Each structure stands twice: as structure tokens, then as C-alpha cells.
Amino acid sequence: MEIDWSVIFSFLPELAAGAKTTLYITVVGLIGGMFLGVVAGLMRAYGGRFLNAVAFVYIEVIRGTPIVVQVMFLYFALPVLADIRIDPLSAAILAIIVNAGAYIAEIVRGALLSISKGLTEAGLAMGLPYWKVLLYITGPLAFRRLIPPLGNQFIVSLKDTSLFIVIGVGELARTGQEIMASNFRAVEIWTAVAVIYLLMTGTLTLLLRIIEKRMRIL
Amino acid sequence: MSIITFNKTSKHFGALKVLDQVDLSIDAGEVVVLIGPSGSGKSTLLRCINGLEQITDGDLVVDGISVNSGAKQLREIRQEAGMVFQQFNLFPQLTALENVAFGPKKVRGADRQEADRVAMELLKKVGLEDKAKHFPSELSGGQQQRVAIARALAIKPKVMLFDEATSALDPELKQEVLNVMRQLAEEGMTMIVVTHEIGFAKQVGTRLIFMEHGKIAVDGDPRELIDNPPNDRLKDFLQHV
Ligand SMILES: Nc1ncnc2c1ncn2[C@@H]1O[C@H](COP(=O)(O)OP(=O)(O)OP(=O)(O)O)[C@@H](O)[C@H]1O
Ligand SMILES: [Mg+2]
Numbered sequence: 001m002e003i004d005w006s007v008i009f010s011f012l013p014e015l016a017a018g019a020k021t022t023l024y025i026t027v028v029g030l031i032g033g034m035f036l037g038v039v040a041g042l043m044r045a046y047g048g049r050f051l052n053a054v055a056f057v058y059i060e061v062i063r064g065t066p067i068v069v070q071v072m073f074l075y076f077a078l079p080v081l082a083d084i085r086i087d088p089l090s091a092a093i094l095a096i097i098v099n100a101g102a103y104i105a106e107i108v109r110g111a112l113l114s115i116s117k118g119l120t121e122a123g124l125a126m127g128l129p130y131w132k133v134l135l136y137i138t139g140p141l142a143f144r145r146l147i148p149p150l151g152n153q154f155i156v157s158l159k160d161t162s163l164f165i166v167i168g169v170g171e172l173a174r175t176g177q178e179i180m181a182s183n184f185r186a187v188e189i190w191t192a193v194a195v196i197y198l199l200m201t202g203t204l205t206l207l208l209r210i211i212e213k214r215m216r217i218l
Numbered sequence: 219m220s221i222i223t224f225n226k227t228s229k230h231f232g233a234l235k236v237l238d239q240v241d242l243s244i245d246a247g248e249v250v251v252l253i254g255p256s257g258s259g260k261s262t263l264l265r266c267i268n269g270l271e272q273i274t275d276g277d278l279v280v281d282g283i284s285v286n287s288g289a290k291q292l293r294e295i296r297q298e299a300g301m302v303f304q305q306f307n308l309f310p311q312l313t314a315l316e317n318v319a320f321g322p323k324k325v326r327g328a329d330r331q332e333a334d335r336v337a338m339e340l341l342k343k344v345g346l347e348d349k350a351k352h353f354p355s356e357l358s359g360g361q362q363q364r365v366a367i368a369r370a371l372a373i374k375p376k377v378m379l380f381d382e383a384t385s386a387l388d389p390e391l392k393q394e395v396l397n398v399m400r401q402l403a404e405e406g407m408t409m410i411v412v413t414h415e416i417g418f419a420k421q422v423g424t425r426l427i428f429m430e431h432g433k434i435a436v437d438g439d440p441r442e443l444i445d446n447p448p449n450d451r452l453k454d455f456l457q458h459v
Contacts, residue, residue, distance in 0.1 A: 124270065124296065126325050128293070
């Protein structure tokens with residue numbers, strides 16, 4: 001078979017739809033993952049023994065198992081166990097939330113603990129309650145240190161969505177596979193898929209560079 | 219009138235007894251200089267006053283409020299007792315002016331204009347009005363510490379606690395900070411100063427306390443005690459600082 005790059009154009013609408021689904025899963029999943037990660041990270045950094053233990057177990061279970069197994073569990077095992085049926089897209093989003101949440105929790109904890117204890121004491125010594133010290137001093141400082149590792153995690157999560165091929169979500173990798181199955185244009189289609197992923201991760205990287213430049217890391 | 223009263227106050231870290239049944243009463247207007255060997259409990263004594271360390275036995279009353287009477291009361295105490303740290307601990311993301319204005323805004327609830335006005339006045343007082351827009355990383359150690367003093371003063375405390383405020387500074391920078399502290403003392407501020415600067419103790423202090431093993435070993439007039447140490451351990455200590 002001759003390589004014919006023009007076939008890509010005839011499948012662009014499908015590929016674009018796949019990319020859209022990938023972005024949708026990533027964005028919604030990461031918004032949820034950020035929320036979960038910040039909560040779990042705070043629990044790890046400042047929680048009492050119980051909250052700390054809960055967060056610790058969650059993080060270790062997630063970091064210790066592959067994301068493919070996690071999404072399979074959500075999609076196939078959860079219905080059996082708890083009689084909860086979810087569609088593939090929701091399972092995919094949930095998997096990103098739970099998975100990214102665990103990694104983000106560790107990032108948040110690390111950033112918070114990297115802020116010198118003296119700054120917290122200086123805030124407390126002025127008569128501020130602990131939560132205000134966190135809100136006005138430690139939090140904003142930690143946030144700056146969060147951005148580089150967080151950006152990294154965003155890129156990892158975006159690429160991880162391709163693994164949801166196993167539950168048949170119509171994201172970009174799955175779309176590529178389906179087109180392939182109908183026309184066997186492996187070189188053209190997988191090149192196109194790779195380029196679209198690169199465009200997405202590249203844009204993300206660029207955005208992060210700009211944010212990092214604007215914010216002085218202290 | 220006593221503004222700080224230790225009443226058989228003890229502080230343990232686990233099994234380690236760091237303050238051992240301390241009885242001490244400090245009046246408004248006193249400039250108490252606290253000296254003693256490393257590990258004798260000077261920092262701990264200071265940090266118990268504003269509740270950065272929790273006392274484990276006895277009582278400690280600051281401006282009429284016991285440090286054990288609850289979180290809200292403890293915050294009130296902290297607003298009356300400003301602290302200056304050895305490592306300055308300025309907020310690195312804020313300029314000098316913002317550091318000083320932070321307390322009035324966030325603790326005292328002043329509006330921005332008023333907070334900035336107070337902050338500028340205090341920066342003038344410590345001789346740094348021209349550095350208002352500088353970040354801590356753009357200031358020398360001595361300048362940072364003077365900003366830190368202004369920051370503590372900005373919440374209008376009744377007492378100032380200094381924990382080795384000049385120990386992290388080069389000799390030529392120590393003096394500018396000590397001068398600010400001297401000026402404060404002359405204005406009648408109640409101060410408790412942990413320091414190795416015996417000259418400062420003699421010239422500015424109204425009272426000298428020598429601590430050993432979590433106890434107050436000697437307590438008296440700085441000039442007399444420094445010129446005629448009443449015991450060998452104080453004499454020894456003074457010869458080695
Ligand atoms: N958070 C803590 N946990 C356990 N032990 C502590 C803690 N803080 C202080 N200590 C111990 O308490 C004792 C007194 O410490 P403190 O810092 O009050 O001494 P200091 O007189 O200020 O000494 P230095 O001149 O070295 O600053 C030391 O033995 C120290 O190791
Ligand atoms: Mg000390």
C-alpha cells in the first residue's frame with residue numbers, strides 16, 4: 001500500500017471529535033482531580049492521625065496500581081460489587097479524577113511542607129488563626145511551587161486518557177484504532193494521532209511556561 | 219503593674235523538662251535581657267509567652283489573659299506580644315511595605331489606605347522608607363530584620379519579644395538592628411530580649427536574667443551583675459560570650 005497523507009484529511013472530522021473527547025475527559029477529570037488532590041494533600045500535611053491515614057491509604061492504593069486496572073475496576077467491577085452502572089465516559093472521567101487526585105495530593109503536600117515553618121510561626125505570632133496563615137501566606141507560596149510539577153501531571157493525565165481505549169470510550173486513540181480497522185492506513189492515521197497529541201501537550205507546555213515566567217517562584 | 223506573670227510554669231518536650239517551675243513577673247516598661255547557655259530554655263520561655271509552645275504545667279498570664287484560656291484568647295495575647303525571630307521570617311512574596319501592612323490589614327482589620335500609612339510610618343521609624351517597594355530577597359539581613367521589627371510593631375503590641383534578633387547578622391549589620399531596639403526601649407516599650415550582646419544588656423537593659431537548665435539562676439540589675447557576677451557560672455558565661 002502506498003503512503004497517501006491525503007487520507008488523513010478525509011478522517012479529520014472523526015479525529016477532531018476524538019480529540020475533543022480526550023480534552024473533555026482531561027479537563028473535567030483534572031478539575032475534579034485538583035479538588036480531590038488539594039483536599040487529600042491538606043489532610044496529609046495538616047490532618048490529624050485519622051485524616052492523614054485515610055489520605056495515605058488512598059494515595060498509596062492509587063499510586064500502586066495501574067490506571068488501566070483502575071478504570072477497568074470502575075467500569076466492570078463496580079457494577080458487580082455495588083450495583084452502580086456507569087457509562088464509559090463517566091468511568092473515564094472518574095478514573096482521571098481518582099488517579100490524578102492521588103498524584104496531585106503528593107504534589108500539594110510536598111509544596112506545603114517545603115514552606116519554612118518559620119513563616120507559619122510568624123503568621124501565627126501576629127495573632128492570625130491557622131487557616132488564615134494557610135490562606136494568606138503558606139497557600140500562595142506553595143501554589144507557586146506547585147505549578148511545575150502540576151503541569152507535568154496534567155500532561156501525564158492527558159496522555160493517560162489514551163488507555164481508556166480498553167473500555168471503548170471514543171477518545172482520540174480509540175478513534176484512531178477504529179479508523180485503522182476500516183482502512184488499514186496505519187502510518188497515516190497513527191502519525192496524525194501522534195501529531196494531535198503533540199499539539200495538545202505542546203499547547204499545555206507553552207501555557208505553563210508562560211505562567212511560570214509571570215510568577216516569581218520563591 | 220505586672221504584664222507577664224509566670225506562675226510555677228513548666229514546659230516539657232516529652233520526658234525532657236525545658237522550663238522547670240519558673241516564677242517570673244515582668245512589669246510594663248521593663249527591658250528584660252535573657253541570657254544563658256545553649257539549651258537552657260531561653261527561646262522556649264519566650265515562645266511560651268505567645269503560645270508558640272504550649273506550657274505543660276503551672277500558669278502563665280499575659281496582659282491579664284492566661285495562655286491556657288482558649289484559642290481566641292491566645293490570638294488576643296499574640297496581638298499584644300510581637301515577636302522578632304532570628305531568621306527574620308519575612309513573607310517573601312510581599313514587599314517590605316506589604317509585609318508591614320499585612321498585620322494591620324489581616325489582623326487588625328484596617329483598610330488598605332490606613333494600613334499602608336501605618337506601615338510607611340513604621341518603615342520610616344526603622345530608617346527604611348526608601349526600601350518600601352523592595353522584596354525581602356532584595357534587602358540585606360540587617361534591613362530585613364528592621365522590616366521584621368516594623369512588621370511586629372504594626373499590630374501595636376504592648377510587649378516585644380526578641381529571640382536572638384541579631385545572631386544571624388554580620389557584625390557590621392548588628393548595630394543597625396540594635397539601634398532600632400534601643401530606640402524602642404527609650405520610647406518605653408516593654409521588651410524581652412534573648413541576646414548574646416552583653417553591651418546591649420548593660421546599656422539598654424533594665425533587668426538581666428541568667429537562665430540555666432530551665433530555671434532562672436540569676437535575676438537583677440544588668441550593670442551590677444555584669445560588673446560583679448554573683449556566681450562563677452555567670453562569670454564563666456560572661457567571659458565566653
Ligand atoms: N520542639 C522541640 N522538641 C523537642 N525538644 C525541643 C524542642 N524545642 C526545643 N527543645 C529542647 O529544649 C531545650 C531548650 O531549648 P531552647 O531552644 O529553649 O534553648 P535556648 O536556650 O534558646 O538555646 P539556644 O541558645 O541554643 O537558642 C533544648 O534541649 C532543646 O533541644
Ligand atoms: Mg534559642
